[in-house]
Amino acid sequence: MDEKVIYEKVKESVVEALGVDDDEVTPDAVLFDDLGAESLDLLDIVFRLEKEFGIKIPRGGIQADALAAEGENLKDEDLVVDGVLTPLGIEKMKQSMPEIDPSRITEGFRADDIATLFTVQTFVSITKKLLEEQGK
Amino acid sequence: MGIGIDIVEVSRIEQMAREHEQFLTRVYTDHEITYCTKKKNKYQHFAARFAAKESVLKALGVGWGRDIKWTDVEVVNDPLGRPQINAYGGVKKLMEQKGISEILVSLSHVSHYAVASAQLVKGK
Numbered sequence: 001m002d003e004k005v006i007y008e009k010v011k012e013s014v015v016e017a018l019g020v021d022d023d024e025v026t027p028d029a030v031l032f033d034d035l036g037a038e039s040l041d042l043l044d045i046v047f048r049l050e051k052e053f054g055i056k057i058p059r060g061g062i063q064a065d066a067l068a069a070e071g072e073n074l075k076d077e078d079l080v081v082d083g084v085l086t087p088l089g090i091e092k093m094k095q096s097m098p099e100i101d102p103s104r105i106t107e108g109f110r111a112d113d114i115a116t117l118f119t120v121q122t123f124v125s126i127t128k129k130l131l132e133e134q135g136k
Numbered sequence: 137m138g139i140g141i142d143i144v145e146v147s148r149i150e151q152m153a154r155e156h157e158q159f160l161t162r163v164y165t166d167h168e169i170t171y172c173t174k175k176k177n178k179y180q181h182f183a184a185r186f187a188a189k190e191s192v193l194k195a196l197g198v199g200w201g202r203d204i205k206w207t208d209v210e211v212v213n214d215p216l217g218r219p220q221i222n223a224y225g226g227v228k229k230l231m232e233q234k235g236i237s238e239i240l241v242s243l244s245h246v247s248h249y250a251v252a253s254a255q256l257v258k259g260k
Binding site for chain 2: 040044051
C-alpha cells in the first residue's frame with residue numbers, strides 16, 4: 001500500500017482518537033508533546049489502526065522492532081540493561097527511528113519511555129512495515 | 137521512595153471499551169474484568185483501575201512498552217474491600233530490581249472522574 005494512502009488513514013485515526021484539528025496533524029508532530037496525547041490515546045490509535053488495516057500491532061512492538069537484536073550478532077543486553085538503553089541501544093534506536101528527535105534520547109533513557117517521543121510518522125512506518133510483512 | 141497519581145475521565149474509558157473490543161482484555165486481567173463487570177457503575181471501577189495502573193507506573197518511573205504490559209499491574213480487593221496491587225511480569229521484575237516489597241494504592245471515583253495514587257514500599 002502506498003505510504004501516502006497509509007498516512008491519510010493514520011492521520012484520520014489520530015484526529016478521531018485525539019479530537020485534534022486536521023491541520024495540527026503533520027508527519028513530524030510528536031503525539032505527546034505536540035498533540036497532547038496520553039497513554040490511553042496511544043492505545044486508541046493502535047486499536048483504530050488495527051481495525052482499519054487488519055493488522056496486529058504487538059505490545060511494545062514499535063520499540064521492540066527498533067531494538068531488534070537479531071541478525072546482527074547482538075544480544076538483548078547489548079542494547080538494553082535493566083530497562084535502560086545502552087550507548088549502543090541509543091545508537092540503534094536513533095537509526096531505526098529517524099523520525100524521532102535524536103537529541104531527546106540521551107544517557108539513562110528507558111526503552112519503555114520511547115513511546116513519549118512517537119510521531120505521526122512512527123505509526124505510518126510501523127503500519128507500512130506490518131502491511132508489507134502481510135504482503136498487502 | 138516513589139509516589140504516583142493519575143486521574144481518568146470515566147467517559148473516556150467507557151468510549152474505549154465500547155469502540156474497541158480488545159480494550160478490556162488488553163488492559164485488564166480476568167479478575168478485574170469479572171469484578172468491575174458485576175458493579176452497577178462498572179466504568180467508574182474500570183476507570184479507577186486504569187488510574188491505578190498508571191499511578192503505579194508513575195511511581196516506578198517507567199512507561200508501558202517493550203517489557204511492561206497493562207495486565208502486569210492488577211488491582212484486587214482484600215476481604216475488607218481495600219484495594220491492593222498484584223504485580224506480574226515486567227513490573228514484578230522491576231520491583232525486585234528496585235528492592236520494593238509492596239505497592240500501596242488508594243482509589244476514588246465519582247460519576248465523571250476516577251483517581252488513584254500509588255506509593256512504593258521498600259523491602260525490609
